[in-house]
Amino acid sequence: MSEKILYDVKDLRLACEGKKRIDWAFREMPVLGILRKRESPKLFKNLVIGACLHITSETANLIICLRNCGAKVFLAASNPLSTQDDVAACLVKDYDVSVFGIRGETKEKYNEHIKQVALRKPHLIIDDGADLIAYLHNNPDFSINVIGATEETTTGVRRIKNIERQGKLLFPVIGVNNAQTKYLFDNRYGTGQSTIDGILRATNILIAGKTVVVCGYGWCGRGIAKNLKGMGARVIVTEVSPIRALEAVMDGFQVMKIEQAASTADIFITATGNARVISRSVFLKMKDGAIIANAGHFNVEIDVLTLEKISKKISEVKPLVKEFILTTGKKIYLLAEGRLVNLGCAEGHPSSVMDMSFACQFLSLKYFVSNNDIPIKYHDVPSEIDQEIALLKLTGMGVDIDKLTEFQKKYLDSWNFD
Numbered sequence: 001m002s003e004k005i006l007y008d009v010k011d012l013r014l015a016c017e018g019k020k021r022i023d024w025a026f027r028e029m030p031v032l033g034i035l036r037k038r039e040s041p042k043l044f045k046n047l048v049i050g051a052c053l054h055i056t057s058e059t060a061n062l063i064i065c066l067r068n069c070g071a072k073v074f075l076a077a078s079n080p081l082s083t084q085d086d087v088a089a090c091l092v093k094d095y096d097v098s099v100f101g102i103r104g105e106t107k108e109k110y111n112e113h114i115k116q117v118a119l120r121k122p123h124l125i126i127d128d129g130a131d132l133i134a135y136l137h138n139n140p141d142f143s144i145n146v147i148g149a150t151e152e153t154t155t156g157v158r159r160i161k162n163i164e165r166q167g168k169l170l171f172p173v174i175g176v177n178n179a180q181t182k183y184l185f186d187n188r189y190g191t192g193q194s195t196i197d198g199i200l201r202a203t204n205i206l207i208a209g210k211t212v213v214v215c216g217y218g219w220c221g222r223g224i225a226k227n228l229k230g231m232g233a234r235v236i237v238t239e240v241s242p243i244r245a246l247e248a249v250m251d252g253f254q255v256m257k258i259e260q261a262a263s264t265a266d267i268f269i270t271a272t273g274n275a276r277v278i279s280r281s282v283f284l285k286m287k288d289g290a291i292i293a294n295a296g297h298f299n300v301e302i303d304v305l306t307l308e309k310i311s312k313k314i315s316e317v318k319p320l321v322k323e324f325i326l327t328t329g330k331k332i333y334l335l336a337e338g339r340l341v342n343l344g345c346a347e348g349h350p351s352s353v354m355d356m357s358f359a360c361q362f363l364s365l366k367y368f369v370s371n372n373d374i375p376i377k378y379h380d381v382p383s384e385i386d387q388e389i390a391l392l393k394l395t396g397m398g399v400d401i402d403k404l405t406e407f408q409k410k411y412l413d414s415w416n417f418d
């Protein structure tokens with residue numbers, strides 16, 4: 001470790017464990033492995049990258065890849081509960097990366113860590129949830145060098161589009177979340193599996209035979225619902241979009257209002273990107289012993305403040321399992337403080353899906369440094385990048401697919417079949 005590295009991590013002595021975890025994740029990240037070998041060590045030379053991401057072993061592999069291409073990286077946590085302290089230590093000690101993140105940090109510390117990254121006046125930004133991008137927009141002096149930014153998640157993309165709608169966007173942003181190689185896999189299969197992993201690690205309950213309410217049938221919600229069904233749960237979906245609700249019905253789920261579902265379920269999972277999806281009237285109708293967890297980006301989907309207000313006693317009965325005894329005597333259990341349960345109670349998405357999301361991050365940053373005059377607006381990931389990642393992933397999995405013949409290309413491009 002060079003002496004000048006700035007950082008705030010729990011304990012550098014954890015680095016050795018972190019290294020093992022990072023190497024283990026890399027086994028399942030063949031696309032990032034190809035990019036690591038293929039891309040020039042000068043691609044990001046003299047560039048400062050400011051990142052605000054969950055500090056996990058998969059993120060570490062992305063950061064190492066960026067560093068191998070010449071970037072100087074400053075990394076802050078994108079959630080107070082998601083940092084793997086051993087991984088953070090390893091990035092500092094073994095890779096000279098400036099990391100600011102400690103699992104369980106306070107909201108104040110979390111904001112201070114984001115500020116530490118912004119202070120470096122980065123050239124490129126990688127964000128997950130848009131907290132760093134929002135900070136740069138509220139403190140524009142730190143954004144003067146920004147060439148472009150990428151955003152990892154649905155909620156972050158929505159925030160960026162809101163900034164753009166108000167005419168306040170200061171630099172171009174690519175919405176990595178909206179690439180097909182991201183949301184079709186990361187949100188659906190990644191969240192679908194890791195959310196249940198988080199609930200199981202925290203509670204060790206049997207899913208089979210339980211009634212589970214999944215709020216939101218978007219890319220995350222449908223992955224969660226499908227896996228729960230496969231494990232023998234009776235799944236009820238709640239939605240506000242008629243199209244998504246109809247899809248859920250035709251996928252074989254019961255769909256009803258949350259107020260109606262409230263008294264029937266054993267477990268509630270939110271994945272909407274919205275606020276106060278589960279609030280007072282729903283808490284009051286819940287069964288004794290109901291378990292609540294959130295998979296959406298921010299800890300606003302479950303109205304925890306109100307739950308606290310209507311409780312007479314609150315205690316932690318297991319790590320990250322809080323028991324709320326309501327004034328009526330009923331008990332409700334909240335996982336991971338209402339924050340992302342897959343990162344709070346488990347290890348986040350499997351490396352194999354993050355491989356694609358982070359390859360998309362890497363290639364989107366490459367797009368910014370390889371193209372001039374990119375307009376200051378929101379951009380989708382260029383479709384060539386999406387196609388390339390899918391092909392690389394298939395190659396990594398040893399799967400070969402057919403190619404269009406010249407005859408087929410001509411047929412598909414024609415309209416007059418006589």
Ligand SMILES: NC(=O)c1ccc[n+]([C@@H]2O[C@H](COP(=O)([O-])OP(=O)(O)OC[C@H]3O[C@@H](n4cnc5c(N)ncnc54)[C@H](O)[C@@H]3O)[C@@H](O)[C@H]2O)c1
Pocket residue numbers: 153154155156183186187191215216217218219220221238239240241244271272273274277295296297298340341342349
């Ligand atoms: N846990 C993770 O690791 C992880 C991974 C990816 C995305 N996310 C986050 O999960 C959230 C959902 O992402 P997505 O990609 O599924 O979004 P999405 O937009 O595809 O789906 C969200 C769904 O929720 C529905 N909804 C909104 N308000 C609702 C309400 N009050 N009641 C019921 N349904 C409601 C919407 O109609 C929509 O169908 C976002 O916050 C996203 O950032 C988390």
